[in-house]
Amino acid sequence: MDVRPAGIHHVTAIASDPQANADFYLNALGMRMVKRTVNFDAPETYHLYYGDRAGNPGTIMTFFPWPDAPPGRIGAGQATTTTFSVPEGSLGWWAEHLAALDVEATRPAERGEEDVLTLRDPDGLVIELAASADHHDTDPWDGGAVPTEHAVRGIRAITLTEQDVEGTVEMLGEQLGFRLAGEEGGRLRFHTNDSGQGVGTIVDVLARPKAQRGLVAAGTVHHVAYRAPDGPVQAAWRQRLEEDGVGVTEIRDRCYFTSVYFREPGGVLLEIATDGPGFDYDEPLLELGRSLRLPPWLEPSREQIAARLPVLEIDQ
Structure with a gap:
């Protein structure tokens, strides 16, 4: 069975x-809130x-938004940058849009031919917007603050920063099936296809x-989560990792997908998540993200959970 990933499923921060957090990703980046739920392992906070x-x-x-969370430190052993694709020719519009919201954005000079804007969210998380002519089989959100012709198409890339890349490179190539596409200035680029x-x-x-x-x-x-098309492929991937001596969790039910977790040699936590059943599993597509959704095992505690959560006002 082919256990090569289909790409990135999601990034969690x-x-x-x-x-x-919601104001930034809905208004500055123009994304849709597709699910308002809780951290299944710690339901006192949103997911x-x-x-x-x-x-x-x-x-x-x-995101897991913890109101009392201390500032983190971006560094080695982490996914340090999440890059989103936007349509080719859109970065001028994005620069003006972000400036109007007092969001500082810069164009780094060290990225060669790639045209990107670098910015930070309210907590300092590093985000890039990359102009891309690639075809994206996604459905950009047209109900928010960003016109469809400029809207985020999806995650283009993630950057892992490592003190020693040898083990990470070996896992990406040998165990995860990624292909090394090039190297420049200490940046090794892998493709999942x-x-x-x-x-x-x-x-x-x-x-670094x-x-x-x-x-x-x-x-x-x-x-960072990678995609498995279904449960059998996920199980096969898990078994292969386990046979290779990688410490991998049992399969966990996340309602909208199932997950397994493990760490790459540099320390970054990785996940394999199934494509389905999807976010319309427990609410209609037109109503995604409008109300608090809980997994069946937490429903009996809904009143207590909701009382502990901060008020969150969403207009979409």
């Missing part, structure tokens, strides 16, 4: 204020999901031997 109209795999950015085209198909490994180790807290990525 830590935030502090849930309202500030907020943003994506395209339906929350298609490869478009999803999620043969072309590097489409949503979530790029993983950059940045070699002298970088300080990162600290996962507000403003940092918690984990």
Whole structure:
């Protein structure tokens, strides 16, 4: 059975204020809130999901917003940058849009031919917008603050920063089936498919031997999830990792997908998530993200859980 991933499924990060987080991703980045739920393992905090109209795999950015979370430290052993695709020719519009919201954005000079804007969210998480002519089989959200012709199409890439890249490179190539596409300035680029085209198909490994180790807290990525099309492929992938001596969790039910977790040699937490059943599993597509949804095993505690959560006002 082919256990090569279909690309990135989602990226999950830590935030502090849930309202500030929602305002930024809905208004500054123009994404749709596709699910308002809780951290299944710690239901005293939200788990907020943003994506395209339906929350298609490869478009999803999620957050655990802990109001009292201390600032994290971005560094080695982390996914340090999440890059979103926007249509080719859109970066001028984005620069003006972000400036009007007092969001500072810069164009880094060290990225060669790639045209990107770099910015930070309210907690300091590093985000890039990359102009891309790639075809994206996604459905950009047209109900928010960003016109469809400029809207985020999905996650283009993630960057892993490592003090020692050898083990990470070996896992990406040998155990996860990624293809090394090139290297420039200590940045090794891997593709999850043969072309590097489409949503979530790029993983950059940045070699920074002298970088300080990162600290996962507000403003940092918690984990990166890769796509398995279904449960049997996920189970086969898990078995292969286990046979290779990788410490991998049991399969966990996340309602909208199932997951297994493991760490790559540099310390980044990775996940394998199934494409389905999807975010319309427990509410209609037109109503995604409008109300608090809980998994069946937490429904009996709904009143207590809701009472502990901060008020969150969403207009979409």
